[in-house]
Amino acid sequence: MTPSIKTEKSSYHHGNLKVALVDAADAILREKGVEGFSLREAARRAGVSIGAPAHHFGSAKGLLTEVALLGYESLGSYLNAVATSDDPAKDLRDLARAYVAFAMAHPGRFRLMFRPDLVDREDPRYRQVSAKALTGFATAISRREGGGADPMADLFVVWSSIHGMANLVLDGKTPYLFGGADQVAFAQDILPRLLEQAWPFGRPA
Template sequence: MTGKRSSYHHGELRDALIDAATGIIREQGIEGFSLREAARRAGVSPGAPAHHFKTAKGLLTEVALLGYRQLGEYLARVEQTGDAAGDIAGISLAYVRFALDHPGVFRLMFRNDLVDRGDPRYEGTSMSTFQPFAQAANAYRRTEGMDRIEERAALFAVWSAIHGMAHLVLEEKVNGLFGVASSKEWVESHLPTVLKAIWHTHARGGVQSSS
């Protein structure tokens, strides 16, 4: 993208810088990101990102918000079948696949030091992203809403399990345990079976299921 062009129509430069930052994080991880590199990729002056986003955190917040929307698309594509344990397994698989497909962005999304969670869009975007996730968890636990602490605790337990799986996959901690060469291979060949075994076993062991 370097030198692609030095002038943009109104609004285009902002999007170009977000695309550049996302590309850097996708290829090099958070460690490779800098405002200067984002500007270089977008083909603009080093001061351009600061003009539009003020700080690196401002630009990284835009990348994280985009990541939440993309994760929401992954989760929304999971077909709800009415089998509560099967549905939560499907949501879990989509969550882990997103993390594996977008590892840098996934890690960024949960970095308090790099993302401005006070941004007025953050709460709405993240809550909307996890709506399919919350619905599947509620069906699995036979609860409704998130008003009572018991309902939030149930969702927290499910999310913790799935989020932990995603990080273990990214750090390739499952390879030796299951005898596979790569996390990608494990996700495609083993994870669907593992998830179904986990959630159906929990349901039979006393966790309520609608199936």
Template sequence: MAVEAERDAYHHGDLRDALIKATDAILAERGLEGFTLREAARRAHVSPAAPAHHFGSSAGLLTEVAILGFLELVRHISIGKSAGSPVERLKKQGVGYVRFALTFPGRFHLMFRHDLLLADNERLGAASEQALAAIAPTIRALRAMPDDEELDAPARAMLLAVWSTVHGFAHLALDGKFARIEPNATADYLLGDLLPQTLETLWPEPSAK
């Protein structure tokens, strides 16, 4: 009876979307520790068995939310070549990355918890690669590489260094660690001043000739 009621209440695909939205809301409100399949089902107004039926497991459902997270991250860090010098573009993308983490902390924490996800999911892999690909043109510009040239070892190392910097910054911001050393550690200050200054210190503008 419960399955029949669910079919009556949802059109094709709507139940999946409802469960994904419910999970996203739980993560936003309670974090990973507050997520259960039963709670996702309750919020979606379906039987406790429905999430496992549609996603196979909690990992399957969480993977769908992680994919949404990576796609949203790509939107936050995608910029054009007209966005300024390579260093300015790097700072804007770094700010976009941390802004995403502060706006969607539940998704952000989930996206890198491979122990909770279907690590071999092709769509998840593709979504995460899109995020790295969004930064690659900036790395090429910083290293004066042609747009169509594959990143060499030094360029890949720079990409990982940039990612590590902004990812670590995001975690410190979410955990409130900057407040211990920066009295004015508001989000506006972190995004508008401290992070851009940090990135320019590590990757400064070339000296004018």
């Protein structure tokens, strides 16, 4: 009796194959980071031919864009979980801590999301989900008393400040700057104090 041979087509429905490839790419980023990603490895983990990723996503950038979209959705979930209070400065600090927490929990996704060489920023879905993720910051900024005349400029300062902090944490700089504090110690003990001291999280505008 001739043994049955599972083909790529019989193993997956069209949608399931795409999901399997996205999951495989996401897992590679989680384990090896952006630099460890390859289409060949994604195909191997998904159990499909080397040509399958290009067939379904067009290129490595197409596949990685799907992972970046997941990243922004995850970031949005972290930020949306922050409760709104009567103090917008406190809300900004809490949002900042959630932003760093996301980066620490999902460093592969976080790094990928801001790599224009690896993701398609012209994808309408990317534009929509990336803008939506920052809604909480924009809302808190708009509620601050004595806020600046240019909300977009304020948002840029807030985002660039906390994004820089998140990258320094992932780059392992905290032990050198804060007496050997690792990522967890920094996030739990040091970051809240920094946010209290640094504009625009704690000081008056």
